[in-house]
Structure formats: C-alpha cells, structure tokens
Amino acid sequence: MFCGVGLAARVEGLEAAAIAGAAEVAAGREGAGFVREFGGGAACFAGVGSPLNKVVGVGFGGVPAGEEWEAVERAYAGVGVPVQVELAHLADPRIGAVLTGRGYRLVSFEDVLGVELGGRRWAGPDGVEVRRDEGDEMGAWLDVVVEGFAHSDDEGVASHEEFPREALATVMRAMASSGNTRRYLAFRDGVAAGGASMRIDGAVAALAGAATLPEHRRRGVQTALLSARLAEAAAAGCELAVVTTQPGSTSQRNAQGRGFSLLYTRAVLVKEV
Known part of the structure; x- marks a missing residue:
C-alpha cells in the first residue's frame, strides 16, 4: 500500500x-x-x-x-x-x-x-472469543490492558520510555472515554486474556491499546483482536485501518500478518x- x-x-x-x-x-x-x-x-x-x-x-x-x-x-x-x-x-x-x-x-x-479494508474478510483464530465492551466491562478491560502494557514483549526494538501503572491507567481510561472509541476484550477458556480499542473517524479506523496478558501470549489473542476490529471497521464503512507499533515488535508482525503495510515512520x- x-x-x-x-x-x-x-x-x-x-x-x-x-x-x-x-x-x-x-x-x-x-x-x-x-x-x-x-x-x-x-x-x-x-x-x-x-x-x-x-x-x-x-x-x-x-x-x-x-x-x-x-x-x-x-x-x-x-x-x-x-x-x-x-x-x-x-x-x-x-x-x-x-x-x-x-x-x-x-x-x-x-x-x-495501514491496510485498505475493501473486499476483504477477517476470520479470527479458533479458541479465542472477542467481545465488544458495551460499557459494563470497563474495569475488566482496563485491568487487562494496563497489566499487558506493564509487561512489555521483549521482541523488537524496546521502547525508550516506561510508565507507572497509574499513569498507564489514566491514559487508557482517557483514550477509551471518547465517544468514537470502541473497546474489546479477548477471552481464552472464559478468562480475559487481552484487550484493545479502535477509534473510527470518518472512513479511517485507528487501532490502538492492544495488550495481552503474559501468560496468554503466542496463543492468537492479538490476531483475534485484530480480526474482530478490522471486521467491525469494514462493516462500519471504513476504507482504511491504521495502527502504530514499535519497530520489529510482535505487534508489527501480527499486523503485517493481517495484511498491513508500512506507511511511514515517526x-x-x-x-x-
């Protein structure tokens, strides 16, 4: 692209x-x-x-x-x-x-x-259920994403900064409070394993806030969260989805596995x- x-x-x-x-x-x-x-x-x-x-x-x-x-x-x-x-x-x-x-x-x-959404299907892996949080699971969502971000994945280029849990929680809550932001929880065997969010602005869907608990990594959780959000973005009429990752990270690899291409670097x- x-x-x-x-x-x-x-x-x-x-x-x-x-x-x-x-x-x-x-x-x-x-x-x-x-x-x-x-x-x-x-x-x-x-x-x-x-x-x-x-x-x-x-x-x-x-x-x-x-x-x-x-x-x-x-x-x-x-x-x-x-x-x-x-x-x-x-x-x-x-x-x-x-x-x-x-x-x-x-x-x-x-x-x-980024990835263009037109004419594509987004099937998720077996064994992971993704549910959209309609407002009654904010606490569970926040716990999962903060815990996931607090234990960063070692693959790829490490971030130049670290933040305390309280600061992460404040930011995640603020980002998720926007009226055009949707929150998602992923479950394995009925247990919350990961979370993510998506902002929709016109024809663009911005995927963000994706995190997996350490004990559930390498089990398809991020692929399931990506697939669910892309399917919803396409159904909502979005033409493009974008995501920001650390270079060489597991998140980047997962995104490229779902068809994303590098647009630019900051x-x-x-x-x-």
Missing part, C-alpha cells in the same frame, strides 16, 4: 486530535495540564509522568517560527518535563533541521502501518528544558 504526504497528513491529524482529546480529559482529572495547537498538530501535557506529554502531528501545517518553538519549550519547562516531538518522516523536512538545530536528540522510532526527538 502506497502512502503519500496527503495520506500521512490525514492520519497524523487524526492521531493528534485523539492525543489532544485524551490529554484534555486526563489533565482535567488530574487538575493540571495544557493542550496547544501547534504547527498543524498539538503540544500536550496531561500531568507529570503521562504518556500523553508530547508534541504530535507537526510538519503538515507549515514550519513554526523560532518564537513558537520557544513558547512551547517554556510551557514544558514550566511543568518540569522534557519536550518530546513525534515527527513523521513524510512531514516537512525543515522541521527536522529546526529540531536538531535547537538541540533535540533522536531517541526512538515508531512505525505507522522519529521521536527529545529536548531537556
């Missing part, structure tokens, strides 16, 4: 809106935070230690001036956290030059994958302020 600048801008815009929305929810619960429109994306802070503390979606709405970067850096310095920028490699290349010139250092990468750059 080919991804040009236009498609990358669309996906990054949806991601920025989702992160900003969750940051506003999380910051409201914690009593502090900010979300600022910036460079076609957003600069977000949802509390010390939050995974939502980052600049997302920049590079498709012009190059911010030096004083705009300074204002964002002052905002993060004011709350005592570094500035983290997630920059798509299809964004305006001048952004990268600005960041390196301002002392940002490259710390990691993320891969964004560079993660950080500056201590």
Whole structure:
C-alpha cells in the first residue's frame, strides 16, 4: 500500500486530535495540564509522568517560527518535563533541521502501518472469543490492558520510555472515554486474556491499546483482536485501518500478518528544558 504526504497528513491529524482529546480529559482529572495547537498538530501535557506529554502531528501545517518553538519549550519547562516531538518522516523536512538545530536528540522510532479494508474478510483464530465492551466491562478491560502494557514483549526494538501503572491507567481510561472509541476484550477458556480499542473517524479506523496478558501470549489473542476490529471497521464503512507499533515488535508482525503495510515512520526527538 502506497502512502503519500496527503495520506500521512490525514492520519497524523487524526492521531493528534485523539492525543489532544485524551490529554484534555486526563489533565482535567488530574487538575493540571495544557493542550496547544501547534504547527498543524498539538503540544500536550496531561500531568507529570503521562504518556500523553508530547508534541504530535507537526510538519503538515507549515514550519513554526523560532518564537513558537520557544513558547512551547517554556510551557514544558514550566511543568518540569522534557519536550518530546513525534515527527513523521513524510512531514516537512525543515522541521527536522529546526529540531536538531535547537538541540533535540533522536531517541526512538515508531512505525505507522495501514491496510485498505475493501473486499476483504477477517476470520479470527479458533479458541479465542472477542467481545465488544458495551460499557459494563470497563474495569475488566482496563485491568487487562494496563497489566499487558506493564509487561512489555521483549521482541523488537524496546521502547525508550516506561510508565507507572497509574499513569498507564489514566491514559487508557482517557483514550477509551471518547465517544468514537470502541473497546474489546479477548477471552481464552472464559478468562480475559487481552484487550484493545479502535477509534473510527470518518472512513479511517485507528487501532490502538492492544495488550495481552503474559501468560496468554503466542496463543492468537492479538490476531483475534485484530480480526474482530478490522471486521467491525469494514462493516462500519471504513476504507482504511491504521495502527502504530514499535519497530520489529510482535505487534508489527501480527499486523503485517493481517495484511498491513508500512506507511511511514515517526522519529521521536527529545529536548531537556
């Protein structure tokens, strides 16, 4: 599947809106935070230690001036956290030059994958039942995904950051609270084994929040969650599904096994302020 600048801008815009929305929810619960429109994306802070503390979606709405970067850096310095920028490699290349010139250092990468949904069927593996959470299993869903994320899979490139369970729970709850987000639980032998979520925005379905409990890994749980979400996205009229993974991870391998292709990569750059 080919991804040009236009498609990358669309996906990054949806991601920025989702992160900003969750940051506003999380910051409201914690009593502090900010979300600022910036460079076609957003600069977000949802509390010390939050995974939502980052600049997302920049590079498709012009190059911010030096004083705009300074204002964002002052905002993060004011709350005592570094500035983290997630920059798509299809964004305006001048952004990268600005960041390196301002002392940002490259710390990691993320891969964004996509699959066109038209005319495809998504059969899941035997032995795993996937149920959509209609609202009465939020606690169980949250327990599973937080526990799964707290025990990362060792395959692939390790993430450059770790978060306490409380911060993960706050983010997962905020992300799942959006009206266009659907939650899913996967069961093996009647026991909750994994969870995931999906946001639908127009014709695009963004798959997120997928985690499997360590004792249930390598049993088809993630494949079942992928298949169930893709089937629902297609039934809802979506044309494209996207997912973000760590490079070389089990999640990326599972996604490519379901037909996903690499669309673009995000560079993660950080500056201590």
